[in-house]
Amino acid sequence: MRLATYRALLVWQLQQAAQYRVQALLWMLFSIIRPIIFLAAWAAVATTQGGSVGGFSVGDFTTYFVCLTLVTHLTMAWNSHEFEFEIRQGRLSPKLLRPLHPLHYSIVENAVFKLTTIVPLSLVLVGVVLTFGARFDTQPYHLVLFVPSIILAAALAFVFTWVIATLAFWVTRMRTANTLFMRASFIFAGQIAPIALVPGWLQALSYALPFWYMLGAPTEILRGSTSLEASLLIIAAQAIWLAIAWVGFTFAWRAGLRQYSAVGA
Numbered sequence: 500m501r502l503a504t505y506r507a508l509l510v511w512q513l514q515q516a517a518q519y520r521v522q523a524l525l526w527m528l529f530s531i532i533r534p535i536i537f538l539a540a541w542a543a544v545a546t547t548q549g550g551s552v553g554g555f556s557v558g559d560f561t562t563y564f565v566c567l568t569l570v571t572h573l574t575m576a577w578n579s580h581e582f583e584f585e586i587r588q589g590r591l592s593p594k595l596l597r598p599l600h601p602l603h604y605s606i607v608e609n610a611v612f613k614l615t616t617i618v619p620l621s622l623v624l625v626g627v628v629l630t631f632g633a634r635f636d637t638q639p640y641h642l643v644l645f646v647p648s649i650i651l652a653a654a655l656a657f658v659f660t661w662v663i664a665t666l667a668f669w670v671t672r673m674r675t676a677n678t679l680f681m682r683a684s685f686i687f688a689g690q691i692a693p694i695a696l697v698p699g700w701l702q703a704l705s706y707a708l709p710f711w712y713m714l715g716a717p718t719e720i721l722r723g724s725t726s727l728e729a730s731l732l733i734i735a736a737q738a739i740w741l742a743i744a745w746v747g748f749t750f751a752w753r754a755g756l757r758q759y760s761a762v763g764a
Contacts, residue, residue, distance in 0.1 A: 509607055527616040530575065531568050531623060537691065538564040542631060553696045558634030563693050565624050565633055566721040567714065571690075572620055573613060574653040574713055578605055579680065582664035583673040586759070595756075602661070609657065636723035644730045648717040651737035656713040658744040665748070668755030683708070689715030695724075709740045 541560045545552045555563070585591040585601075594601045627633075666676050685691065687701075687710040694702055694715055705711045716733045719725050725733065 509611065527572070527620055528623075530572060531620065533690070534564045534568045534571070535627065538627070538631065541692065555693065555696065556634065558632050560693075561628065561631035561633040562635055562722045563718065565627055566718045567689065568624060569620070570649065570652065570714055570718045570721065572617070573649055574656045574717075575613075576605075576609060576653075576657040576660040578657070579660040579663040579666075579673060579677050582661075583667040583671075586667050587671070591759075605661075606657070637721065638723055640727055641720055641723045641725070641730065644727075644734060645717060645721045648720050648730070648734050648737060651734065651741055652713050652717045655709060655737060655741045655744055658741065658748050659709060659713070662744060662748045662751055665751040665755045668758045684710045684713070687711055688713060689718065693724075694719070709744070712737045712740050 538560055541552065541555070541564075542557045545555065545557050545560060550556055551559075582591075585594075591601065594604065660680070663676055663680055664673075667673055670676075687705045687708050689705070689711055691697075694705055694711065697705070705715070712733070716737060720730050720733065
């Protein structure tokens with residue numbers, strides 16, 4: 500696909516974002532409420548227990564949830580929520596007639612939202628860092644490895660939500676599937692607490708499932724809690740999960756299109 504095509508899509512999405520900039524800002528602010536609440540809760544627990552919980556001080560919790568908030572923003576994807584409406588409202592059919600795969604429209608929309616809201620998000624996070632006193636152990640190699648890790652995490656989350664989105668070819672309501680995905684991510688991705696604080700069996704399960712590699716993995720790398728060897732292993736695992744998710748999406752998309760056309764849509 501030519502670069503000019505993506506440039507046109509980018510301009511179109513920027514125009515759309517300009518019309519709904521207040522809504523985008525509200526969505527961005529809403530996305531940081533939960534990690535800030537958990538930060539305040541863990542900070543209170545650490546304070547009442549002499550300054551730390553499981554080796555995590557208030558500064559450590561601040562670092563973790565600040566990094567988690569940034570990672571969540573950079574990796575969020577909402578395809579599984581919108582694709583149901585694409586089908587039910589008939590907006591998918593004209594897209595299928597165009598030379599571009601519908602995936603490209605979502606890629607540009609996703610990127611524009613993140614680019615147009617990253618500055619206000621960063622200002623909020625700087626305020627949180629100054630208020631709670633974050634303590635970073637990040638080394639130069641963490642910053643270098645964070646780049647491929649966050650790219651893989653964002654791609655994994657994006658493709659994985661598209662796998663879920665394809666269920667809309669067979670079901671009329673996606674609420675249950677989306678709820679299950681969000682609950683699983685909430686438990687296994689490290690959104691409640693750093694993975695080091697959860698029970699051993701839950702840690703093992705988190706490492707075996709893809710959710711932690713979407714959020715927790717790049718968060719741990721960014722805050723500097725992983726060794727060089729562990730960071731490389733994490734990135735390798737992210738790449739493997741991304742390959743699995745892409746194969747799953749390719750299969751589900753092709754099967755879904757056959758189902759979609761079979762009903763005369």
